[in-house]
Amino acid sequence: MTDRLLDRLADGLSLALTIGVALVAGAVIIWLTSADPGHALRAFFLGPFQNKLFFGNLLQTAAPLLLTGLGVAVAFQVGAVNLGAEGQVYAGALAGATLLLFPPFVSPWLIPVAVVAAGAAGALFAWLAGWLRTRFGATEVIGSFLIGAALIQLFDFFLRRYLADPTAGFPTSKPLAATFRLARLLPPSNLNVMFAIGIVLAVVAFFVLYRTTFGYRIRLTGLSVKYARYSGIRVGWHFLVAMAISGALAGIAGVGEVMGVQGRLVTGLSNNLGWNGVTVALVARLHPLGVIPAALLYGYLHSGATVAGLTSDVSPRIAAIIQSLIFYLITAQAIYVWLRRRLGAARANAGPGGALPSGAAGRPRRQGGPSAARSDR
Amino acid sequence: MAPYLVCEGLSKTYGGTLRALHGVSLSVERGKVHAFIGENGAGKSTLAKIIGGMVAPDAGSMSFDGKPYAPGKPRDAHAHGIGMVHQHFTLFPALTVAENIVLGDEPTRLGQVDIARAVEEVRALSEEYGMPLDPRRRLHDLSVGEQQRVEILKELRRDVELLILDEPTAVLTPQEVERLFKGIRRLIRENRTVIFIAHKLEEVLAIADEITVMRKGRVVGHRDRAEATKEELVQLMVGESLPVHERRYGAEPGGEKLVTRELTIRDERGRPELDGITLSVNAGEILGLAGVEGNGQQALEQVLGGLITPTTGSVVLNGAAITRASPARRRRLGLAYVPADRLEWGCAPQASVFENAMTQCYRRESTAGILRRRRLRQVVRSMFKRFDVRAPDLDSPISSLSGGNIQKLILARELGSERSERLEAIVISNPSRGIDIRGVQFVHDLLAGYRDAGCAILLISTDLDEILALSDRIGVLYTGRLVAMLPGQGRTSKTELGRYMLQGDDKERAA
Numbered sequence: 001m002t003d004r005l006l007d008r009l010a011d012g013l014s015l016a017l018t019i020g021v022a023l024v025a026g027a028v029i030i031w032l033t034s035a036d037p038g039h040a041l042r043a044f045f046l047g048p049f050q051n052k053l054f055f056g057n058l059l060q061t062a063a064p065l066l067l068t069g070l071g072v073a074v075a076f077q078v079g080a081v082n083l084g085a086e087g088q089v090y091a092g093a094l095a096g097a098t099l100l101l102f103p104p105f106v107s108p109w110l111i112p113v114a115v116v117a118a119g120a121a122g123a124l125f126a127w128l129a130g131w132l133r134t135r136f137g138a139t140e141v142i143g144s145f146l147i148g149a150a151l152i153q154l155f156d157f158f159l160r161r162y163l164a165d166p167t168a169g170f171p172t173s174k175p176l177a178a179t180f181r182l183a184r185l186l187p188p189s190n191l192n193v194m195f196a197i198g199i200v201l202a203v204v205a206f207f208v209l210y211r212t213t214f215g216y217r218i219r220l221t222g223l224s225v226k227y228a229r230y231s232g233i234r235v236g237w238h239f240l241v242a243m244a245i246s247g248a249l250a251g252i253a254g255v256g257e258v259m260g261v262q263g264r265l266v267t268g269l270s271n272n273l274g275w276n277g278v279t280v281a282l283v284a285r286l287h288p289l290g291v292i293p294a295a296l297l298y299g300y301l302h303s304g305a306t307v308a309g310l311t312s313d314v315s316p317r318i319a320a321i322i323q324s325l326i327f328y329l330i331t332a333q334a335i336y337v338w339l340r341r342r343l344g345a346a347r348a349n350a351g352p353g354g355a356l357p358s359g360a361a362g363r364p365r366r367q368g369g370p371s372a373a374r375s376d377r
Numbered sequence: 378m379a380p381y382l383v384c385e386g387l388s389k390t391y392g393g394t395l396r397a398l399h400g401v402s403l404s405v406e407r408g409k410v411h412a413f414i415g416e417n418g419a420g421k422s423t424l425a426k427i428i429g430g431m432v433a434p435d436a437g438s439m440s441f442d443g444k445p446y447a448p449g450k451p452r453d454a455h456a457h458g459i460g461m462v463h464q465h466f467t468l469f470p471a472l473t474v475a476e477n478i479v480l481g482d483e484p485t486r487l488g489q490v491d492i493a494r495a496v497e498e499v500r501a502l503s504e505e506y507g508m509p510l511d512p513r514r515r516l517h518d519l520s521v522g523e524q525q526r527v528e529i530l531k532e533l534r535r536d537v538e539l540l541i542l543d544e545p546t547a548v549l550t551p552q553e554v555e556r557l558f559k560g561i562r563r564l565i566r567e568n569r570t571v572i573f574i575a576h577k578l579e580e581v582l583a584i585a586d587e588i589t590v591m592r593k594g595r596v597v598g599h600r601d602r603a604e605a606t607k608e609e610l611v612q613l614m615v616g617e618s619l620p621v622h623e624r625r626y627g628a629e630p631g632g633e634k635l636v637t638r639e640l641t642i643r644d645e646r647g648r649p650e651l652d653g654i655t656l657s658v659n660a661g662e663i664l665g666l667a668g669v670e671g672n673g674q675q676a677l678e679q680v681l682g683g684l685i686t687p688t689t690g691s692v693v694l695n696g697a698a699i700t701r702a703s704p705a706r707r708r709r710l711g712l713a714y715v716p717a718d719r720l721e722w723g724c725a726p727q728a729s730v731f732e733n734a735m736t737q738c739y740r741r742e743s744t745a746g747i748l749r750r751r752r753l754r755q756v757v758r759s760m761f762k763r764f765d766v767r768a769p770d771l772d773s774p775i776s777s778l779s780g781g782n783i784q785k786l787i788l789a790r791e792l793g794s795e796r797s798e799r800l801e802a803i804v805i806s807n808p809s810r811g812i813d814i815r816g817v818q819f820v821h822d823l824l825a826g827y828r829d830a831g832c833a834i835l836l837i838s839t840d841l842d843e844i845l846a847l848s849d850r851i852g853v854l855y856t857g858r859l860v861a862m863l864p865g866q867g868r869t870s871k872t873e874l875g876r877y878m879l880q881g882d883d884k885e886r887a888a
Binding site for chain 1: 707721740750
């Protein structure tokens with residue numbers, strides 16, 4: 001058996017064990033807090049499959065996480081850490097919703113335009129964080145986080161100042177025209193076409209990353225900047241493109257929430273979609289197809305907690321705690337695996353030349369500027 | 378004479394599958410230099426680590442000086458008087474020679490480290506063993522040879538009776554090797570014992586009293602120095618008689634292919650890493666660049682490969698300026714570059730064998746940006762066949778291959794693609810470091826073949842035997858400068874080369 005297979009097997013076993021331990025821990029808490037633990041356990045673990053509403057909401061919870069998780073995973077694949085997905089979700093929501101709130105004409109054809117606008121807004125800010133890295137050597141981990149944090153504030157500012165509905169009691173815009181609402185696929189749940197789009201994009205991302213020359217260059221850059229540069233790959237450009245794709249996916253998730261769930265812009269719209277996207281990506285082992293089960297797992301736990309909170313004597317708070325406990329245990333294991341692999345990559349890129357071009361961080365600049373690492377591929 | 382160190386049936390398996398040692402038995406006599414030789418992966422380092430207490434054997438036993446000996450850790454070995462000097466030093470660059478040597482067992486006065494006494498001790502020690510060192514210098518200012526002396530003195534200060542040296546000559550110049558041998562002979566006169574692990578037969582024959590040959594984890598032969606011949610030892614190591622290749626040097630070279638003019642690179646502090654390198658490599662010739670490691674080799678290969686841009690100066694390939702050309706453009710113009718650091722630059726260690734092998738041909742084997750994976754795998758397999766790359770599983774990480782196979786994979790990728798007929802020049806750095814005799818021969822034959830086909834080859838190497846075996850002309854790098862350009866093809870002696878490597882040019886020595 002090859003080392004890689006062994007490694008995967010060990011990872012799979014430890015993941016299965018972690019999920020098992022996490023579920024048992026959740027069950028123990030229910031056992032301790034519920035007067036009728038049998039019923040509560042059934043509500044938590046089987047409730048999501050009980051009727052169309054709960055099952056639809058399971059899928060709908062997963063839908064935006066497919067997109068943000070995919071976005072973060074794509075960034076990881078090029079070796080970037082996009083901690084700004086949360087802000088990029090808001091940027092996308094704001095850009096897309098502004099168009100739909102003040103439409104030049106009313107037609108369902110504006111929906112794809114809004115999606116493109118949302119993607120472009122998310123892409124712009126992720127790209128900016130990447131550019132600060134390739135141009136000035138300012139790490140994208142911090143840059144994307146700070147820009148993302150600012151975007152959340154800007155979103156609230158624009159919402160309150162220009163878009164707020166004065167008749168509502170809290171910061172929210174007027175509702176979108178009915179034309180711009182996404183159809184419900186499984187009423188009365190919120191499930192809409194965004195879920196299908198998420199699945200399709202995951203498959204597309206897999207194909208692009210693993211079956212095309214462009215994806216090969218992205219992954220090679222992530223595997224070793226030094227080797228990619230040596231091979232003549234324009235590492236800076238691929239880094240920026242992957243960051244932009246990452247931001248675009250987060251932005252689309254944002255407008256999807258507006259069109260499919262909320263029907264308007266509200267403060268706190270994202271509710272941690274970006275951050276949960278990071279954990280989904282890690283649980284998915286950064287693999288685009290892995291994002292699908294990881295997002296569904298999150299949706300399942302969220303839905304289970306909701307059902308248990310509604311229909312059993314487990315309070316919604318305890319249910320939320322159980323949901324978080326299970327998910328964070330699984331995330332912790334994922335982070336452990338990621339760190340172990342990342343350490344190897346970090347070792348490979350240590351020393352001069354491993355930095356991305358063409359910033360102050362690397363050797364190329366002091367020895368003649370960006371051209372050192374530029375290639376015409 | 379009674380045996381001193383005895384090993385019985387030592388076996389060691391790493392990670393459940395990789396059998397490093399297979400029932401090794403041998404005995405080492407007191408007051409002798411005992412050499413372990415063998416190809417890479419023969420098990421000599423594992424055996425040494427077991428004796429040094431760094432690795433525990435799965436089976437077998439040892440006795441030392443008549444008593445059972447089973448060290449659990451290096452400290453146990455030290456307690457018995459056994460010390461080891463590793464291939465990679467374990468010293469602190471920011472500390473002085475004396476501080477490094479006494480570390481872990483410092484002389485103290487009133488609870489404070491007594492530096493003055495440490496300096497005195499080290500001075501006395503270095504004089505006693507004829508290994509000159511200034512105890513107050515900091516490690517990072519020392520040459521590799523001097524650092525090695527620090528390691529050896531550190532062991533001697535602990536009164537070792539048996540000293541294990543793991544490939545001690547790999548990083549030394551001929552003069553430094555001679556000095557090391559003097560030190561070893563002095564230890565032997567004191568009735569101490571040395572285990573000497575090596576891969577260069579000339580050195581083994583020069584210093585060893587007894588020679589144990591290993592292959593694939595077993596002892597395949599034991600010879601006294603008096604009865605050993607080089608041919609027989611090679612045959613034992615390799616397991617078959619290798620055809621001895623007649624090394625032909627290049628015929629009359631053609632015109633200039635790869636030219637550098639006044640190449641200078643300064644680091645952030647303005648100190649030159651490369652200082653005005655002007656050279657030209659002609660078609661059909663191998664220009665060897667010798668030099669002790671760290672004298673500008675890395676900067677030079679990276680400038681030529683397009684990884685860094687020089688501060689001043691230019692590079693010309695076939696009349697076209699490529700000083701600022703990207704690595705991709707250089708490849709298209711027919712320049713191949715094989716870096717010295719295979720795992721850092723030459724491949725992506727975390728990627729699979731396949732992903733590493735396809736880097737130069739993936740674009741050709743794709744349609745509209747989509748990889749034709751089946752076809753790509755065929756191309757990679759046939760490439761591996763031609764270059765004898767042994768990779769059982771294309772999807773395991775490349776780091777699971779041996780150094781020799783990784784090197785062959787890199788050569789196959791950079792030289793072996795369909796563009797190779799259009800190769801104009803090759804820049805190759807330390808191509809045979811860390812690979813076994815057969816691999817070295819393969820690489821050398823390959824380079825000679827490209828040379829005969831009219832390629833201009835710049836061979837940067839710290840291995841003098843390699844430089845001497847292949848070069849039509851030989852340049853010497855010293856502190857970033859090209860201090861000598863000497864005739865190759867056997868017309869320059871090793872000693873003469875060593876002098877330039879160690880001291881620069883004549884003017885400098887006169888000054």
